[in-house]
Amino acid sequence: MQKDAYTLILEAIEGGTYKPGDRLVESELAERLGVSRTPVREALQRLETQAMLTRDGRSLIVSSLDHNQLAELYAVRTELEGLAARLAARHATEEELRVLQSMVAEDHALAGGDPRALSRANKRFHKQIHLASHNRFLVQQLDLVHRSMALMANTSFAAEGRDEVALAEHDVIVDAIARRDGDAAYLALKNHISQAFETRLRVEAGEIRTR
Structure with a gap:
């Protein structure tokens, strides 16, 4: 079964590909995952809602824990x-x-x-x-x-x-x-x-x- 953009991005965070403080760029993720920007945008919004990502101005970065x-x-x-x-x-x-x-x-x-x-x-x-x-x-x-x-x-x-x-x-x-x-x-x-x-x-x- 093909994994969706949300699962792929979450696995990349869990696997250490993206670390706390790393900036996630929608266009780069879409190209890397081989999907359109719409599912990537939806995945990023979901991860932000779950506090896995934090907004830094107009960008989203991987959250860190104090x-x-x-x-x-x-x-x-x-x-x-x-x-x-x-x-x-x-x-x-x-x-x-x-x-x-x-x-x-x-x-x-x-x-x-x-x-x-x-x-x-x-x-x-x-x-x-x-x-x-x-x-x-x-x-x-x-x-x-x-x-x-x-x-x-x-x-x-x-x-x-x-x-x-x-x-x-x-x-x-x-x-x-x-x-x-x-x-x-x-x-x-x-x-x-x-x-x-x-x-x-x-x-x-x-x-x-x-x-």
């Missing part, structure tokens, strides 16, 4: 992700559990590699937990949260040493879900998100180097 917005986003994400893990422990099928277990096993091979590849693997992992919660409204809210996560310039996996720690945290989360221990899964995922937020703050403060 410190307070980042803290607010992580506060919401921590609770929603924890709830997803709790519900996954209750509702995940055996097949979904095996997929989660295979994901964490495969992702360990990425440690020490490209932070962007680790970030993509991390998104797949979290999305699988969201789906395993079997709660469509929670999945919708988490999709909105993760869309806003694309407005951060760097992934926390770029911080030195974060990849191995994060992957170990994934192991703990999946183990709790597999044991059907909702409380442990909830706490494990909340801790995982909290550690990611702390890592990001320490990178911004210059305490941790990035690679």
